[in-house]
Amino acid sequence: MRIDILTLFPEMFSGVLQTSILGKAAEKGIVQYKVTNFRDYSESKHGTVDDTPYGGGGGMVLKPEPLFRAVEDIAQGTKPRIILMCPQGRPYRQAIAEELAREEHLIFICGHYEGYDERIREHLITDEISIGDYVLTGGELAAMVVIDSVVRLQPGALGNETSAVTDSFSTGLLEYPHYTRPAEFRGWKVPEILLSGHHANIERWRLKESLRRTLQRRPELLEQLELTKEMSELLAEIRREQEENGQ
Known part of the structure; x- marks a missing residue:
């Protein structure tokens, strides 16, 4: 370019x-x-x-x-x-x-x-x-x-080629939370699922947290997004959790 x-x-x-x-x-x-x-x-x-x-x-x-x-x-x-x-x-x-x-x-x-x-x-x-x-x-x-x-979207520009794909807004959603070592810092622990090694469950958790963060911070983005069946199910879960927590 x-x-x-x-x-x-x-x-x-x-x-x-x-x-x-x-x-x-x-x-x-x-x-x-x-x-x-x-x-x-x-x-x-x-x-x-x-x-x-x-x-x-x-x-x-x-x-x-x-x-x-x-x-x-x-x-x-x-x-x-x-x-x-x-x-x-x-x-x-x-x-x-x-x-x-x-x-x-x-x-x-x-x-x-x-x-x-x-x-x-x-x-x-x-x-x-x-x-x-x-x-x-x-x-x-x-x-x-x-x-x-x-x-940064040019092939080879980023060290990790998946980074640009998962960035906030690239999927229409805000990006999920990230964690790194140590697994516990000042009593704050990394979510257990990220330590499980179960990749399918981790991907589902990441999608759910992306949806949760988007719903909380930029709900208008969800209106522009064509939701998959899985995304709709996860959003329903998130809303139930919010009601249970009085949010």
Whole structure:
């Protein structure tokens, strides 16, 4: 996978892209990053990339010319997904991460100032993505979030290939609780079933605890999920247990 990032602050990405999973994925040749300052594509001798909005109002608006030139130079006749990080975009979900992870080339546009010339939205980008209903200083942090979630899905990026499959949201559920040694710590014990060695029972327990955690913390996710017979039975068990415990 190739990932290009267009930003006015390329130095923000140096540590992130060289560290942990993102850095190791690049070292293994799984992904190639390139960070470009799109100010370099300005025709102004001062490197101007923004201007005041037509019709008046506060703030500055990113001009279309530098971004169009940058994308066209980077794409070189290919058809990458061109992603605008923007609070007006579609809310980011794990399903979108999985969709983007299947692409060969992604270009992220990280804006600043008041906004973008509308022609960028209409004629340049393929996707607008928002990581939440709040406003950041720029699109860099949001792009880092999306890039991290996409790269970790690449084959070979994680040391344990089952990790991405069982992560929260990958199955539509929140992930089950995890435990490690010691089996008892300050009087708190690991559930006996995890020590039993009975893999079928462990998997059933994990599914039940995923359902329990989702029901408690993000019940709306269950409404979007197509429940299997086993999941429906486990949910019924959980609700009975809650009633018995007065919850």
